[in-house]
Amino acid sequence: MxxxxxxxxxxxxxxxxxxxxxxxxxxxxxxxxxxxxxxxxxxxxxxxxxxxxxxxxxxxxxxxxxxxxxxxxxxxxxxxxxxxxxxxxxxxxxxxxxxxxxxxxxxxxxxxxxxxxxxxxxxxxxxxxxxxxxxxxxxxxxxxxxxxxxxxxxxxxxxxxxxxxxxxxxxxxxxxxxxxxxxxxxxxxxxxxxxxxxxxxSMLHKKMGKIDWKLESKVINNLVRGLNPWPIAYTNYKDKAMKIYEMNVLNERSNLEPGSILEVSKDGIKVVTGDGCVLIKKIQFPSKKPLNVEEYIKGHSIDKDVKLE
The missing domain is CATH 3.40.50.170 (Formyl transferase, N-terminal domain)
Known part of the structure; x- marks a missing residue:
């Protein structure tokens, strides 16, 4: 053959x-x-x-x-x-x-x-x-x-x-x-x-990775999963691009605006979405390597009450 x-x-x-x-x-x-x-x-x-x-x-x-x-x-x-x-x-x-x-x-x-x-x-x-x-x-x-x-x-x-x-x-x-x-x-x-x-x-491109926090938690998580390992979903934290590699959907709600950071801990970054909350587990900032949030906050700070854009 x-x-x-x-x-x-x-x-x-x-x-x-x-x-x-x-x-x-x-x-x-x-x-x-x-x-x-x-x-x-x-x-x-x-x-x-x-x-x-x-x-x-x-x-x-x-x-x-x-x-x-x-x-x-x-x-x-x-x-x-x-x-x-x-x-x-x-x-x-x-x-x-x-x-x-x-x-x-x-x-x-x-x-x-x-x-x-x-x-x-x-x-x-x-x-x-x-x-x-x-x-x-x-x-x-x-x-x-x-x-x-x-x-x-x-x-x-x-x-x-x-x-x-x-x-x-x-x-x-x-x-x-x-x-x-x-x-x-x-x-x-x-x-x-x-x-x-x-x-x-269709083919993937980097711009499609921009997260709209007004969407449902599940839709946002699907985007994060679907764009990992490339091109990686992202958001802006204090005008700096923050890539997001992994998150979990939480069974929680908040009255704050979508994109608002509720809490930062070794478990992750809790963020408000259009219908609830997610917990961001792994991130990357420009010129840095990807890190679990637990590792990142040992040497850097992520402020709560900031709104991701």
Whole structure:
């Protein structure tokens, strides 16, 4: 079973690893090396690092659909499957028609909900109780192909996007192996997506992390969880940006204005919301490392009766 794998971030690495162990991965495509960090040193993707461990040929076209040499290379390989996991480029119809069986995509949501770039984050931001992975046959649309297999994961009360990412990353690798084996034996029934049930998980940006304290406690907590580990929700404390990594929803109410700090202790910073109170547990100020509030107040002060903006 010859497979071409296309992927880029850490999320795709367990999938590549499992496919290498189960089948013959003959080539890996990933995004070009990019400048990273303060020194802007060129860095390879997580997927490239894994492929090089196994001495698998790596191709890094800037724009795959326009790279005739790479397309010809893929045609000459005559793969049984092309497997795509967070590659970061759209595949043209010419590429979709290359493999013997199919181009399969692993998507980290229960399609047709949360098509798009950030399904893990938006599932938590929107307060979903479950998420999962879906494998699908690829077409020229964005996450619109016929679905193959699904696996569900419960979203627990304090789960962050980072936590869910790590669970789905491993779960997706298992689902892909099942999908490849099932399709090659013609044992999987394809299911069309109902477009009327779909919603779009747009890319994240830093400005969306600004907390509106007039919202309900649960909505604010969902935002904090959904934007952890990036870009991190934030508020302003005395004109300084304060990132918030973790909080708990409290069963308390206050007549003070939303955003008002009620109390500061080793347990956290108690803040008024639109319908109650939350307890901020972990924060970060500019040029400082993230700290639990208990650690932060050992060397710094957070004043009560201040209003977070």
């Amino acid at each position: 010859k497979i071409v794998f296309m992927g880029t971030p850490e999320f795709a690495v367990p999938s590549l690893d499992r496919l290498i162990k189960e089948f013959e991965v003959v080539a890996v495509l990933t995004q070009p090396d990019r400048p990273k960090g303060r020194g802007k040193k060129l860095s390879m993707s997580f997927v490239k690092e894994k492929a090089l461990e196994y001495n698998i040929p790596v191709l890094q076209p800037e724009v795959l659909k326009d790279d005739l040499k790479t397309i010809e290379y893929l045609k000459n390989i005559q793969p049984d499957f092309i497997i795509v996991v967070a590659y970061g480029q759209i595949l043209s119809k010419e590429i979709l028609n290359i493999p013997k069986y199919a181009c399969i995509n692993l998507h980290a949501s229960l399609l047709p909900k949360y098509r798009g770039a950030a399904p893990i984050n938006w599932a938590i931001i929107k307060g979903e109780m479950e998420s999962g992975n879906t494998t699908m046959l690829m077409n020229e649309g964005l996450d619109t192909g016929d679905m193959l297999l699904k696996s569900k994961v419960l979203i627990t009360e304090n789960m962050t996007a980072g936590d869910l990412h790590d669970i789905l990353m491993e779960d997706g690798a298992n689902l892909l192996v099942k999908t490849v084996k099932g399709l090659s034996k013609n044992e999987i029934k394809r299911v069309k997506q109902n477009d009327s049930d779909s919603c779009y998980a």
